[in-house]
Amino acid sequence: MKLRIVPARTGLDWVKGGIFVFRRQPLAMAALFFMSMAAMSLLSLFPLIGPALALALLPSVTLAMMVASAEAMQGRFPTPDVLLVAFRTGKERLRHMLQLGALYAVGFLLVIGLSALVDGGQFALVYLGRAELTEDIVQSSSFQAAMWLSMVLYLPLSLLFWHAPGLVHWHGVPPVKSLFFSLVACVRNMGAFVVYGLGWLGVFALGGLVTSLLAGLLGGSLGAISGIMVGLAMVMATMLFGSIVFTFRDCFEPPGRSAERPDDEERPAPPRPPGGPAEHD
Template identity: 30%
Template structure:
């Protein structure tokens, strides 16, 4: 398994390439992106087992979004059902990836309990509210720092894992190892990519809406509603762009019958 080492500037290019993919078929990519999010949200609200099932489905559905991006990129015909194509590609490995990612995330949250007595764990698992004095406490701040620090390698191991398992048929441990290695080897372009995401997804829209809001608060509110319909699919397509850039593609990774 070869992971290219890319220059920093490629990180800024991934969002632009995601925009190009979105422009070729905005309807399909928007459906896949929001279908992915909506299904995970609906499943996660199921009592007791919802969050576990959502974690197991996440790699499968994310591979479906990547398959959607590849189909658009290659000019192949694809319908909405491509979102569920991950169920046909190395399903046991994808489920295992979801299970390992869930276990890693829970372990990180358990370790934060050493700093704040379990406040962050309670908020993340049961949706409890945080009082203002708790949110500004030293313990809670330390818990957030621990969560960010320890969850970063977990996210690195997950980032490319569904794609590597689905397209290259790697086992879950190998897929997560090579995902972590690829992210570590390309930390410079990923740093640039993070900056681009912050600018594109938060800073620039915030400035734009702020300027419009000075003239017409109602217009700014109206503009803020469709903005996610544009931003989220482009960001999802940029995930495909960085995966394609670093690993290439194994021919037609998924062909619809």
């Protein structure tokens, strides 16, 4: 495995890749993302351990969307069985993905726990669905401080886990090492990731503008506006998750085939973004 350093403009190619793969298989990608979110929501309903179980599932969901994007880019229809890809590639990788999920849940809950030191846990309760979000709570300075602290702390956590599912699945890297390599890849390619983030901010802003225009045409119907907002948010989130595989493919060289790892033949390699850059070592 070898790290690649890409120019900053590659970030836009990653955004285009997520949009392109959604356009190629819109119904399949949206359905897979919806089923993933539904599974996490159902898990979160279990008393006490539900939220932690839902959080632990996120790396597997990320991997499923990466594999689905790879399937779509290679001309195949991504079927619902990709949602189980993390659990059917051998005992070792299954153990590694479970460990990765547990580490993510612990890391996220630690972030939420630290925010509780600022506002007494109000933000944590709202975020985990254990308290209702009211106007008074939103306007509270302590709540806002806890929210911003959580966002700042979540950034390094997201960098740690950004490439980790793909490294475990395609390269067979153990969980802790995958976190280290993921962080290094993101930091070394920070320019591309900044452009990538700004690109998605632009897409989301455009989505908000479209929603506003449609709201004006519909005469302010709250039901219709809410439906449009939810639908558009799902589409943009699906495109974002679909783009992760392109960041992974450009940051790491593809794994070699070997007789010791025959299951690699069953896992499609991550695709290159349409119009993406040449290889950089």
